[in-house]
Amino acid sequence: MTGNTEKIKLKLAKRYAKEKRFRLYGISAIAVSIAFLLSLLINISVTGFPAFQQTYVNIDVDIDSKLLNLNSQYSEQDLFRANYSKVIKQSLKTMFPGVKGRKQKRALRQLVSKSAIYQLRDFVINNPSVLDTKQSLWFLARDDVDVFMKGGIDRSLPESDRRLKDFQLVWVDKLLAQDRLEKRFNIGFFTEGDSREPEQAGIKGAIVGSLLTMLVTMFMSFPIGVAAAIYLEEFAPKDNKWVDLIEININNLAAVPSIVFGLLGLAVFIGLFGVPRSVPLIGGLVLTLMTLPTIIITSRAALKAVPPSIREAALGLGASRVQTTFHHVVPAAMPGILTGTIIGMAQALGETAPLLMIGMVAFIANVPQGITDPSTVLPVQIYLWSDSPERAFTERTSAAIMVLLGFLIVMNFLAVIMRKKFEKKW
Amino acid sequence: MTDIEKREEFDIEIDKTVGKPFIDDAKFSTRNVDVFYGDKQAIFDANIDIGKNQIIAMIGPSGCGKSTFLRCLNRMNDTIADCHISGDIRLDNEDVYQKHQDPVLLRARVGMVFQKPNPFPKSIYDNVAYGAKLHGLAGSKIELDELVENSLIRAGLFKEVKDSLHKPGTGLSGGQQQRLCIARTIAIDPEVILMDEPTSALDPIATAVIEELMIDLSAKYTIAIVTHSMQQAARVSQRTAYFHMGHLVEVNDTNTVFTNPEHQLTENYITGRFG
Known part of the structure; x- marks a missing residue:
């Protein structure tokens, strides 16, 4: 009997070692898969979380009925078709005097999203009394400005490698100094359909x-x-x-x-x-x-x-x-x-x-x-x-x-x- | 069992059922019943009468075909795809395998209690009420309540569960579950109750309770019970049938079978020489 006990004891250590090894394999397999999963989730979260915020830009809009091409007897239809794009362009020019050249003028217009035109139109249609007044309105900022606000554009890069050129950065800095740029929760992401313009695209x-x-x-x-x-x-x-x-x-x-x-x-x-x-x-x-x-x-x-x-x-x-x-x-x-x-x-x-x-x-x-x-x-x-x-x-x-x-x-x-x-x- | 004895056993002829397989007041009677599972024959030429308001016990070693035979009586074998049955099985002189015999109606008349307690995963109340609802036996909620209570009382379970009628039946102990299954069966008031080793999963105390219950129920119902326990057969049954390898070897009054068996195989089994 004692001989058997000795034999079993000898084997026992080996058996336990085997068990331990097997448990270790299992634990390491799980650890590896958890690590992969975590890195995936972290990567997606870090990239994705900024999308839940959106930059808005504040503009003093001079809603001039002449610029809108409206005469004194305007109809609903006229209000709908009025030239809001011109109003916004003019307001931006007023805010940033001294912008010269086609390229810069275009860049200036591109501070705000194209959706600003429709936003302004709806605002005027709903409140016709704002005609011929000055209003301080918040619009969606253009995607490049948004990316910059979220730290996606590096100032130290040479100008040619940047989406925002030096003169645009000056404008952005000025807006920032006047507290006219703000990041808010991106409601539009959940309430809008798809769009070619990233700042307007929703899910x-x-x-x-x-x-x-x-x-x-x-x-x-x-x-x-x-x-x-x-x-x-x-x-x-x-x-x-x-x-x-x-x-x-x-x-x-x-x-x-x-x-x-x-x-x-x-x-x-x-x-x-x-x-x-x-x-x-x-x-x-x-x-x-x-x-x-x-x-x-x-x-x-x-x-x-x-x-x-x-x-x-x-x-x-x-x-x-x-x-x-x-x-x-x-x-x-x-x-x-x-x-x-x-x-x-x-x-x-x-x-x-x-x-x-x-x-x-x-x-x-x-x-x-x-x-x-x-x-x-x-x-x-x-x-x-x-x-x-x-x-x-x-x-x-x-x-x-x-x-x-x-x-x-x-x-x-x-x-x-x-x-x-x-x-x-x- | 020694090899010599084993050889002897195969030498013993099973020619024809000995004893008294036929009686006058038969509830069930089977003639020349053969049962096959595919090509394998499980029952060879079974001839037996089952008396009204009697308990008949079917005993025999494992795999002898006694459960198979029992399940032929209410056509539970219909659900097994390659099982086919020939011969004549009559309930109140009506062929249960004839074409227009409805198995649903047959099973309402011939209830069954299984080896493993198998309450539905529903409340105790719903377990008992299910059959009655199925067959439309109770006209109103009050009638149904009464029926459930009566069935539980008759199954000797009511006292234990009267405060927990709406708790799941699966939460009861094994013995209670089996009595619940009996209550469920008697709730539809069948004429015959088939019991397939109803106490083999239970402890002796629960077994004793169920045996007592069976004797009580036999006043009203015809009961056929398959059992592995010869003591149980001796305690509860009036007649006993002994099956051996698919053959119905001997049928007689329980006393006679246990004290004075006619057939050598029966004697070998009840004296414990094999089985």
């Missing part, structure tokens, strides 16, 4: 587009997917060639590259059925094709996990198969089904490739009002902005990624909560 169009698309996907894929899963798991004849064939194909579909679904959608939905392109309806349909396999597979797994004793209990009491399925099996499988659906939807929310195929990559400035309005979605918006040359789009790209990640985290969190809430013990 609302993409968010609404994504929501509408998800809505279509949800209403199509959840009932179809769950119904298919219930049929295949509970009712389909076993050992049937056709059922086997369908099963194999569903499993294969889950592995099909998503862009193929885009091509399919293009050929079938747009080509054959004439669904308009670029709209949430077609996007939702294509993403439905993509999420169906995920939902069917996870739902089937959830149904399979319901203990057979529950089915037997219901059948033994005289419940029909349909009653057994819908009274007991499906409710018991619901947490798993919902988790699968949410994960499928999260996947669809982040999907870009198939949407490129069906025209959702177009530049759309309007916020869509319904599922048949042209729109884009969050990941495609990110892709579009990341492609834009303006420096100010960089931070917006990262900010949009943050919004997308936020939605995904919320969805996954929901999945966890649902699982916890509906979880049943046997």
